[in-house]
Amino acid sequence: MLKRLFGNTAVSKEVIIKSPVSGKYVDLTDIPDPTFSEKRMGDGFAVEPDEGKIVSPINGKIVQIFPSKHAIGIKSEEGLDILIHIGLENVSLKGIGFEVHVNEGDRIKTGDILIEFNLEEVVQDSMCAVTPVVFTEGSQVVKMMREEVSDLIAGDTEIMTIKVKS
Structure with a gap:
C-alpha cells in the first residue's frame, strides 16, 4: 500500500x-579541455594542485589504474x-614521474595516498596540471x-556531498 501511495521513490545515500x-578549486567548465569542460565524461570539479600527491577523496575500492x-x-x-x-594531455609521459601506491581491487579510506607525481x-609536459575529478x-x-x-x-577539505541512488 505504501508503494501505491508514494510511488516508486528510490532511496538515496550521501x-x-x-x-x-591540495590546491585551488577549479570549476569543471573552466578547464581548457572540452572533454572535461563540456562534461562529456560526467560532472564534477577540478583542482589546480600545489603538490604532487593524490589521496583518496572517499572510502571505497580501486577499480582501474590507467597504464x-x-x-x-x-x-x-x-x-x-x-x-x-592528473593533468591534461600528459599520456606522452608514459607513466614517468608517477608512482602508484595502490593496486586494482584494493580497499581504500579517505586520505590514503593513491599516486605521487612530479608536479x-x-x-612542463602538458602545460596544465589541473586535476579533474569526475x-x-x-x-x-x-x-x-x-x-x-x-x-x-x-583528504581534509569537504568539496561536495553527492546523493546517489542506492
Missing part, C-alpha cells in the same frame, strides 16, 4: 567528497564511480551540493 589533492599512471578510477562504498585525472614534469556515471547521481571553498587540503 557520499562526502573530500579533495584528492600511463596519470588517472585512476575508484568506486565509493555507496556505489559512486569517480575518475581522478614540475606534469606542468563522477562518470551520471545516472547514479541524484543531487550534488558543493561547498563554497577555494583553498583545498588533500
Whole structure:
C-alpha cells in the first residue's frame, strides 16, 4: 500500500567528497579541455594542485589504474564511480614521474595516498596540471551540493556531498 501511495521513490545515500589533492578549486567548465569542460565524461570539479600527491577523496575500492599512471578510477562504498585525472594531455609521459601506491581491487579510506607525481614534469609536459575529478556515471547521481571553498587540503577539505541512488 505504501508503494501505491508514494510511488516508486528510490532511496538515496550521501557520499562526502573530500579533495584528492591540495590546491585551488577549479570549476569543471573552466578547464581548457572540452572533454572535461563540456562534461562529456560526467560532472564534477577540478583542482589546480600545489603538490604532487593524490589521496583518496572517499572510502571505497580501486577499480582501474590507467597504464600511463596519470588517472585512476575508484568506486565509493555507496556505489559512486569517480575518475581522478592528473593533468591534461600528459599520456606522452608514459607513466614517468608517477608512482602508484595502490593496486586494482584494493580497499581504500579517505586520505590514503593513491599516486605521487612530479608536479614540475606534469606542468612542463602538458602545460596544465589541473586535476579533474569526475563522477562518470551520471545516472547514479541524484543531487550534488558543493561547498563554497577555494583553498583545498588533500583528504581534509569537504568539496561536495553527492546523493546517489542506492
